[in-house]
Amino acid sequence: MPILSIDGLEKIFSSANRKEKVLKGINLEITKGEITALTGASGSGKSTLLTIAAGLQKSTAGTIIFQNEALTDMNPRQVRAIRAKKFGFVFQHAHLVPFLTVQEQLELMxxxxxxxxxxxxxxxxxxxxxxxxxxxxxxxxxxxxLSGGGKQRVAIARAVVHKPEMLFADEPTASLDSKRSMEVMKLLRTLSRERNITVLMVTHEEETLEYADTIVQMKDGVIGKE
Structure with a gap:
């Protein structure tokens, strides 16, 4: 059984002049303990899909089931509790607190x-x-x-020190050179294999895809698995 299931997910962004449908009925299942990579051109909807799946923004329509519970039916307080206890997050930049030591970053988490x-x-x-x-x-x-690679490794440690079920990573290697990018991807694979952490990752870098168990290609708000 998948740890995360997405069914009929839609997202519409509205402005004063127009509405833009950026997700168009997404169906996707994420397998426990695997790395799933969302890839595609800029504007294809991959980061929007990631942030909705992680409970960071609401969808317009559709359902998200995490461990047999419907995130889309929860109130904001319940979603925040899931994010704090069962999810971890890594972004393109480490976003470490500048006045905390490495150990204190993890203690804060x-x-x-x-x-x-x-x-x-x-x-x-x-x-x-x-x-x-x-x-x-x-x-x-x-x-x-710390170096850029060192900061990102600390960010990953901070994201998983509380033993989350899922790690959401949005372009985790985009700010790193190729050597450090591969170090980060090897680390994510180690976390997946040894700690049974499920990883949902957005990436546009072809070389990182070899570390993924499932590749989901996105284009214009729709997907197809490779």
Whole structure:
């Protein structure tokens, strides 16, 4: 059974002069523990689909079922709770808090998820994930001292330290050079395989698609699987 199912999803953006239908009846199933890549030209609707699936904006029509619960039927408070506890997010830029150390970035995520872990458990989880992303040695560093690749690895660690079910990644390698892009993709694959985290990713970079289990090509608000 899929972890996330999308059925008949539509999105219309309205302005004073016109309406634009950017998603046109999307049907998609996301398999647990796999990496699904949304790709296509700019304006094809892939980022809109990602943000609606993640509960960051509402659809015009259609349903989204996450773990047998309809996100589209939930009120804003319920959706926020799902996002905080069961979802993780990584974007093109790391968006780290400049006045927090690497370890404090992760502690803040734990607080946001309202985890009832002991101090020892929290420290163990932080060390485990920072070891995985090869950033434990930078745990007391501030974002301004890190490379672009280092910041993105910390952003990924922050996104998964609370053990979410799904990771939503919007162009996670777009601001990195090719070497660091591949490092990030290998890390996402490791999280998928070893921690059973389901990844839904938007990308326009062909070389990142080799790390995906499913590729969804989008064009003009519709999709077709490869």
């Amino acid at each position: 734990m607080d946001t998820a309202e985890l009832k872990w002991s101090k020892d458990r929290r420290n163990e989880e932080i060390k485990s994930i920072l070891d995985l992303v090869d950033m434990w040695g930078h745990r007391d560093s501030y974002p301004g001292t």
